[in-house]
Amino acid sequence: SNVIASYNELSKLDLRVLRVIEVLHRNHEYVPVKRIVNYMGLSEEVIDKSISKMNKLKLLVRRGPDNVRLTFPAYDILSIHTMVKKGVIDAIAPTPLGVGKESDVYAADAPNGEKYALKFHRIGRVSFRNTRKYRVWIGERRHVTWLYEAKISAHMEYLALTEAYKAKVPAPRPRAVTRHLVAMEYVNGVELFRVKLSNPEDVLEQIISAIEDLLRINIIHGDLNEYNILVNPSDEKITIIDWPQWMYANVKGSRVILMRDLNIILRHFKSNYGLNVGIDAVMSRLAPL
Ligand code: ADP
Ligand code: MN
Known part of the structure; x- marks a missing residue:
């Protein structure tokens, strides 16, 4: 898939830039490039180069020359990266197991030789198209509507899998959850x-x-x-x-x-x-x- 191909093209620095933008999104709908530069303590030139590259990969969208925001595939990549860093997975099959209305599911290999199903939750994708609904206020914090709903969906699923698996109900063994992504046992069925x-x-x-x-x-x-x-x-x-x-x-x-x-x-x-x-x-x- 596109996302996995993009992920393989990113350097450590690019991934750090994505992560920093995600953090800065707590306070900015569009993140000023200056804030990224300050936060990372690197030269503007280096950051600009990374931003242009990720803009071409459609991971970032610009507003004017000085502001950027993350796209859905960028959140997919951040989630994959978190799981790679935690040692949950190390390789993802480029073809999806299933593309449902509400999720995309991929097979992934783990460092321990196991195989997992990675389920990216997509609830809220439709409402996300409406830019006015791009952000909602929850308490003091602004959230990306789509990501917020998809995250809840993923965490709800993880919770149920955990309880069901503990009670020996035949459900995939849950492995990890981050953002809108659940990693669980790959089921041969x-x-x-x-x-x-x-x-x-x-x-x-x-x-x-x-x-x-x-x-x-x-x-x-x-x-x-x-x-x-x-x-x-x-x-x-x-x-x-x-x-x-x-x-x-x-x-x-x-x-x-x-x-x-x-x-x-x-x-x-x-x-x-x-x-x-x-x-x-x-x-x-x-x-x-
Ligand atoms: P959706 O909400 O999109 O229907 P599902 O959880 O039903 O999401 O997953 C979609 C498809 O992905 C399933 O029909 C199945 O083919 C595949 N799939 C999901 N989870 C697993 C798993 N743990 N192991 C193997 N395949 C899976
Ligand atoms: Mn289903």
């Missing part, structure tokens, strides 16, 4: 809607029992469907993905969401495998929880 199961009864039981285990820790997934369940082709073990919209089970309105999740799953097994499991039977099984 195929989305439920794309597989022809040889043992659908068993897979449905795995799903219902996962819902049950989640209720025990007071969590409802909230976006359960045949796209967000991965099935391992060799043993048909499931992994539930895509968690940012989870909610607590003991809040008002959660029952409706739980039943929606269940209905979507039951409908899939009914129309694809002729399994007739009623929602009432499942709900009474879940009732004690």
Whole structure:
């Protein structure tokens, strides 16, 4: 992808400039180049050169000759860089695993030989196009609307993955979160809607029992469907993905969401495998929880 290609072109200095601009964004919608120069204590010439380069790579946008701001790909790069520095990852596959409406997911290799899925959250991308909505005030601080929403989404997902994984619910093991990026275990699986199961009864039981285990820790997934369940082709073990919209089970309105999740799953097994499991039977099984 573009972002990864750009990342590989950046020097340590370029990355530091990006990071400094991010910090200065706390006080400036457009950051004066002079402030960057002062902050970094380097010559104006050196900073200008780096800024021009990153402007060409579309990581920075200028306003007039003396002010700059970061673009979305710049935040992607900052997030990747943080994970590289923390030793979470060291290489990213240039082709995405999946480009959803709400995320871009890439495979990445870790220094420890593991493989991770990197999920860049994109919630708010649409509203970001409206420049008047570019920034909102939250308390005393200004935030990039898009980044703020995407960050919340990423951190919500990380929290749910952590809780689910701890409770032995089949979910990808979370590894790290920074800004709008979640790193989690790469799951070798195929989305439920794309597989022809040889043992659908068993897979449905795995799903219902996962819902049950989640209720025990007071969590409802909230976006359960045949796209967000991965099935391992060799043993048909499931992994539930895509968690940012989870909610607590003991809040008002959660029952409706739980039943929606269940209905979507039951409908899939009914129309694809002729399994007739009623929602009432499942709900009474879940009732004690
Ligand atoms: P979205 O909100 O965009 O639907 P998902 O979390 O469902 O985000 O991820 C989009 C796609 O990326 C999935 O359908 C799946 O193909 C792939 N994917 C997501 N997480 C993983 C993972 N942990 N391991 C392997 N592939 C994944
Ligand atoms: Mn999804």
